[in-house]
Amino acid sequence: xxxxxxxxxxxxxxxxxxxxxxxxxxxxxxxxxxxxxxxxxxxxxxxxxxxxxxxxxxxxxxxxxxxxxxxxxxxxxxxxxxxxxxxxxx
Numbered sequence: 001x002x003x004x005x006x007x008x009x010x011x012x013x014x015x016x017x018x019x020x021x022x023x024x025x026x027x028x029x030x031x032x033x034x035x036x037x038x039x040x041x042x043x044x045x046x047x048x049x050x051x052x053x054x055x056x057x058x059x060x061x062x063x064x065x066x067x068x069x070x071x072x073x074x075x076x077x078x079x080x081x082x083x084x085x086x087x088x089x090x
Contacts, residue, residue: 022043026036029049037044 020038020041020043022041023039024036024045024047025039026047027034032049033046034049035044036047
């Protein structure tokens with residue numbers, strides 16, 4: 001038998017063009033999120049450093065706590081200073 005190459009049809013298998021099954025390499029934790037990249041295709045993605053529903057999801061940073069404490073402390077000192085001024089005026 002002889003083959004006629006002029007009538008040959010090439011069929012592209014759609015399954016050969018599937019998306020990458022990622023192998024994520026995630027950077028060390030640095031704040032609430034870490035950057036990751038796929039070892040196979042190089043895609044980049046941001047990952048949360050906590051599980052949804054955990055207490056960390058609504059956690060506040062140390063900077064936020066310091067600002068809150070300092071604000072409360074400042075308000076308390078202003079109240080005390082006003083009281084002292086009032087007492088001294090008698």
